[in-house]
Amino acid sequence: MNRSRSESREAQRPAGDESEAQAASGRSGESPTAAGGGRRLALDVHGRLRAMILNGELPPGSVLLQAEMARKLGVSRTPMREAFRLLQEEGLIDARPDQRARVRSVDPEDLDAVYGARIMLETLAVSMTAKSFTAEDVKRMTDALERMQGLTVDEQPDEWHAAHHEFHSLATQAVGPHLQRMIASLGEHSERYIRLAQLGAPASWGKAYAEHEALLEALRRSDPAEAARVVARHLARTALSVLADIAPEYEPAATRTALGIAGNGQA
Numbered sequence: 001m002n003r004s005r006s007e008s009r010e011a012q013r014p015a016g017d018e019s020e021a022q023a024a025s026g027r028s029g030e031s032p033t034a035a036g037g038g039r040r041l042a043l044d045v046h047g048r049l050r051a052m053i054l055n056g057e058l059p060p061g062s063v064l065l066q067a068e069m070a071r072k073l074g075v076s077r078t079p080m081r082e083a084f085r086l087l088q089e090e091g092l093i094d095a096r097p098d099q100r101a102r103v104r105s106v107d108p109e110d111l112d113a114v115y116g117a118r119i120m121l122e123t124l125a126v127s128m129t130a131k132s133f134t135a136e137d138v139k140r141m142t143d144a145l146e147r148m149q150g151l152t153v154d155e156q157p158d159e160w161h162a163a164h165h166e167f168h169s170l171a172t173q174a175v176g177p178h179l180q181r182m183i184a185s186l187g188e189h190s191e192r193y194i195r196l197a198q199l200g201a202p203a204s205w206g207k208a209y210a211e212h213e214a215l216l217e218a219l220r221r222s223d224p225a226e227a228a229r230v231v232a233r234h235l236a237r238t239a240l241s242v243l244a245d246i247a248p249e250y251e252p253a254a255t256r257t258a259l260g261i262a263g264n265g266q267a
Helices: 002-028 032-054 066-073 077-089 108-130 135-150 157-171 177-200 202-220 224-246 253-262
Strands: 063-065 093-095 100-103
Touching: 032 066, 032 077, 032 177, 063 066, 066 077, 077 093, 077 100, 108 157, 108 177, 108 202, 108 224, 108 253, 135 157, 135 202, 157 177, 157 202, 177 224, 202 224, 224 253
Parallel strands: none
Antiparallel strands: 063 100, 093 100
């Protein structure tokens, strides 16, 4: 009898211990696993909203409500609040205390600075890449260009931008990881300006594709000077096209100066 009672008490202990552990966990708040999952969800929501802003789905001036966007994306308000905070830190939205935000209008000074920096960094990168470009690189870059030419930007924006990103990444691949990160960051920041250029002057995209082909040919011929000249003029034309549309009175000193230095020419 005593043995049976002892075994019964032992069998009951784990359940009690487990209950106490669960209670302690509840008292201590959210578990590390749950906290990590919440952070990942917030970053995912931030990434989705960021893409919607950069690709023009949420154009400049759009009003964003946390509750409305949370319903639209199927998430709670908590990750949406964090996503809004991150977007505000990036300068993509202006947030207000009433949980209402607005997509920031295009800033001519920001556009000019971004493209001035892109011209300087990408001309350096393509010049280095031209010296070591291989036949396999030519094939991969040709494939990316053909995908771009076969896609309709308005109907397949994500696919087009992915092919465009791959094309420029291959053209600048010879630089080290630090410069690659800088170039990639500036390229992402430029996406909304590319979209504005596409909307403002759709007929100019035949010229843009010709510039892409000229860059590919310069890399194929291992011609650093020509590759730098082509990419400088290509980037400057996008910046100047958008500025002429949104702020014709603005003088883009950074873009023009970078073009003069890196492109050996003027727009």
